[in-house]
Amino acid sequence: MDAPLAPSLVAHLQQRLNTDRVDHPNFIGPPPDISPLTPAQLGSLWPAIRRALRDHANPAAQQLATAIVQQATQLELSPALDQTTLLEALRSCVNWQEALEQLACFSGTPSPALTEELRRILAEPGPQWALYYHQAYVLAQWVDEETRMALRRCVEQHYADAPYARQEFELLGQLEPRSRQALAGSEYWTGHHHLSADPARVLMDDAAYVEFSQQILNTAAQRLDAIHSGATPYVADGAFTTDDTPVIARAARVALLRDASWLPPLMDILLPKACVAPTQAKTAPSQSLAIALGHCIEQVPTPESVQALRSALGLVRHASIQKKLARNLKPAERGLAQRPEIALRLAPTSTPARPSTGFWPVAWNPGCGKPLSCLSATGKRNWRTPPWARPLPAHWFGLPIAQMANAAASCWTQMRKR
Structure with a gap:
């Protein structure tokens, strides 16, 4: 049977994710294709997906949620959360990292309910605020000025002997939101399976x-x-x-x-x-x-x-x-x-390896004004084109290097015709 199309697909997935019946995964069938979903539709499913991922008592729902996340990763599909779905997702967060992941999927002004939930997640000012000031800063921006000032005092006190860390903290307000999220170290959901954690x-x-x-x-x-x-x-x-x-x-x-x-x-x-x-x-x-x-x-x-x-x-x-x-x-x-775009600036630090064909370069005039002589394995001079003077496919070493090699080979061919 073909997979249902959105929005019926959304209702179908909601029902399977929220069912109280514990079915064995083998009796459910393969998960439906989620490619028709939009970011907003995936966002409407997001709280249910998060609950199902943690519900070890319902393996069918857990397996379905895992399959949805895997498909979304392959499709590079990110959920778009609204006030309601974000609040529901935040209520299931147990640490700052999870909260940052959810905030990265929301674009808008936080409601008072969201502000209170983030205040709960931040907890009271303490050493953790200073140790993880990148994360604390992102969360505090959603709360109020009093929270932001408390964070500043924690950082100034903790890093009294670390001027470089204090300077980076002062810079955070000038950075783009994406940069602050990267510094927070959150592997927040973007749908990109190749996302690097390197900020x-x-x-x-x-x-x-x-x-x-x-x-x-x-x-x-x-x-x-x-x-x-x-x-x-x-x-x-x-x-x-x-x-x-x-x-x-x-x-x-x-x-x-x-x-x-x-x-x-x-x-x-x-x-x-x-x-x-x-x-x-x-x-x-x-x-x-x-x-x-x-x-x-x-x-x-x-x-x-x-x-x-x-x-x-x-x-x-x-x-x-x-x-x-x-x-x-x-x-x-x-x-x-x-x-390869910068490797050509590297000065040679070792002699080239001996070619397998038995030819060793003796001299190569950089201006190609003189023909190149080579020694064979018997010690006799000859004028055969050595392998490194032949045209190279551009895909071997990158286009700039291949262009230089082909130019040298062309110069060698012209000398042979003289």
Whole structure:
């Protein structure tokens, strides 16, 4: 039997999700196709879906709810909640994370009932407000000014010795809602199964956070310069607090994702000077920042940042940092192949592997003014076209690289005709 069409499909799903009868899933049949549903229709089902997902006493409804969520993910279909469905969904939330997921599906002005429900979820001001200030800020924006001021006091008190964290908190009001949701760390429902939890991938498109990133990294580089010049007394692991390190590392990640032109000179300061003491001690100004930057470069490499990582490895005396940065280097070098648009800036650091055909390049005039001679395995010169001078399919290495290789091959062919 064909699946019912919307809106009859909505009524059919509501009945199956809310039934009190506990049927075995094998007797129900496959779940219907939900592709005809609109975001608003999926939103009308959302509270029932959430209840069914937790109802272990009704496996048929639970299995149906799971199938609906899986289909919606594949279709990239997100629910659109209204005041009523959002309030019902919030009443079943047991933590901030769940509440943020529901709020991301709502666009509108909160009703007094919604405000009171969010006040219940936030609970009384306490250490949790400061520890998770990104989440608390998003929730507090829906409540009232008194709640927002209480959050500010919690953050200022908790991060009295963490100026970078305080600066990021002050920035939150200037960010786009999508950026605040990303910083809150919520894997909120968007229907995209490939959604990354990395907030930097959202923040890189927010002009306010990009400007903040440059400012923060400049400030951090100046502090490390002051420590190494003696203007600021050196204290092992005292350059930055562990609350500030994530903010600096996040700013670096945003800059790496954007391949910002201003980042290379800053990275040449940040990484080497964070992992090497200004004295002969085997300690470091900031072990946490050095390790965090190493992870950033491994995951989002640029030619200049990879070179900064190599330079730091040549200088570091701290055994633990050296071990961790060494683990970052090889994956970072391999990761450049996934960013062909910037990989050509990387200077060669090793000799090419020997071709399997038995030809070794002897000389290649960059201007193609002279023919290229090759040595065969017997040592005799010949003028056969080596494999690396033949045209390459564009889909092999990315279009820019293939165009350069084809140009070199064309130049080689013209020389052969002379």
